[in-house]
Amino acid sequence: MKYYLAIDIGASSGRHILGHIRDGKMQLEEIYRFHNGMSEKDGELCWDYESLFTEIKAGMKKCSELNKIPVSVGIDTWAVDFVLLDKENKVLGNTVGYRDGRTKGMDQKVYECISEVDLYRRTGIQKQIFNSIYQLMAVKENHPEYLEKAETMLMVPDYFHYLLSGIKKTEYTNATTTGLVSPDTKNWDYDLINQLGYPRQIFREIKEAGSVIGGLTEEIQKEVGYNCEVILPATHDTGSAVLAVPSNEEDTLYISSGTWSLMGIERIEADCSSNSREHNLTNEGGYEYRFRYLKNIMGLWMIQSMKKEIKEDYSFGEICEMASKETIESIVDCNNDCFLAPKSMSEEVQKYCLNTNQVVPKTVAETAAVIYNSLAKCYQATIEEIEELTGRTYGKIHVIGGGANAEYLNQITARDTKRTVLAGPVEATAIGNLMVQMIQKKELENLESARNCVYESFEIKKFDA
Known part of the structure; x- marks a missing residue:
């Protein structure tokens, strides 16, 4: 039996999931889980990559202990963050995360070199102040x-793949989130990079998801107890998650629901038009050079943050259930920057409601209800934008990722959007990561057959409009 190892690292946790095919269905086994998060260092919000890599190796070693040795391994993480390495391959500066405030005002510095309109026309990437293009400008301004x-500049999963294999490559889906890749050439836009004054030589060769970059270094082999191939999945976690949408229909609308809610469709060609830019949709790279045409919505980060603040040890399921019994009608703008990294999410929601003359939530249940209902309203508005821009209609929504378990949110999403919601699979990111490895190793024939396999292998819940 062939085992494949997906290492999926999110903003709050990571896990190692072994996958294999049995009787035509994909089987998953979570063998290791670990904590992740940002902490303050020298006044900046930073990730601890050294600790994360220790956890990566510990989970890989678990395969030896279970006598389930994978033929390949691939890592996916969040997007936009990166490391800069010197000539001795040491990390330069702090490993600053995207929620840090260092990018404040850096958009205007970028627009001194290229207008916002021209930037979108060249890259198709929506403006988010934490995009790599603005983070690099912060480095240029503050730490030239x-x-x-x-x-070398490596995106986070590329850095971990380098530590495993000793080989430096940049995977396409995550590279596009930098705002420095051309949707036409599928390569770095070196003219843009020169305009911005970023050193050209730090940008490494871009490889397509599914590329084999090598085996484990001898040092890593000794630590984990085996050798296997390192295969680039769609290293942007959303890129992997979208692969696991259990549908081969042309007009498939999805929400990759987790810390962020990424709502959109797949396209063969990017839409870099002014109309698309004005609606703030993005054209992120996908598997086989498809485009994930989507909008970033703040997502369950708001619920996750609120949960950390309350004294009671409620589960997410309990919070969902409590919210479903509330009647408060207040709505907040989930995409407002005030919810990106507030000191208190609950207080920020209350403040927003107060400032907009709405009923202020007073309890955990009321605050959660405001957040869930606001997300559903945001989904409704986004569908209308996507339908306007594409000239197509979408009768159902596939919700994948952890948010597929948020039954109340799925119910009100169906209600507010007047579309059928199909929720699942929950482990979409790890599944998508495994799909790419299995396709590369000929265990699955192609993307179409892989998605059929997902449909047959995992539970999909239906919520009627």
């Missing part, structure tokens, strides 16, 4: 010595 010393 890092760029002077830098030999």
Whole structure:
């Protein structure tokens, strides 16, 4: 039996999931889980990549202990964050995360070099102040010595793949989130990079998802107890999740629901038009050079943050159930920057309601209800935008990822959008990661057959409009 290892690292946790095919269905086994999060260092919000890599190796070693040795491994993480390495391959500066405030005002610095309109026309990537293009400008403005010393820029999963294999490559789906890749050439836009004054040589070769980059280094082999191939999945976790949408229909609308809600469709060609830019939709790269035409919505980050603040040890399911019994009608703009990294999410929601002359939520249940109902309203508005831009209609929504378990949110999404909601699979990101590895190793024939396999293998819940 062939085992494949997906290492899926999100903003709050990571896990190692072994996958294999049995009787035509994909089987999953979570063998290791670990914590992740940002903490303050020198006044900046940072990730602890050293600790994360220790956890990566510990989970891989677990395969040896279980005597389930994978033929390949692939890592996916969140997007936009990166490391700069010097000529000795040491990380330059702090490993700053995307929620840090260092990018404030950096959009205007970028627009001194290229207009916002021209930037979208060239890259098709929606403006988000934490995009890599603005983070790099923050480095250039505040720590130009890092760029002077830098030999390599690697996105987070590419950095971990390098630590495993000793080989530096940049995977396509995540590279596109930098705002520095051309949707036409599928490569770095070096003219844009030159305009911005970023050192050209730090940008490594871009490889397509499914590329084999090598085996484990001898040092890593000794630590984990085996060798296997390192295969690039869609290293952007949303890129992997969208692969697991259990549908081969042309007009498939999805929400990759987790810390963020990524709502959109797949396209063969990018839409870099002014109309698309004005609606703030993005054209992120996907598997086989498809495009994930979607909008980033704040997502369950708001619920996750609120949960950390309350004294009671409620589960997410309990919070969902409590919210379903409330009648409060207040709505907040989920995409407002005030919800990106507030000191208190509950207080920020209350403040927003107060400032907009709405009923202020007073309890955990009321606050959760406001958040869930606001997400559903945001989904409704986004569908209308996508239908306007594509000239198509979408009768159902596939909800994948952890949010597929949020039954109340799925119910009100169906109600407010007047569309059928199909929820599942929950482990979409890990499944998509495994799909790419299995296709590369000929265990699955192609993307179409892989999606059929997902449909047959995992529970899909239906919520009627």
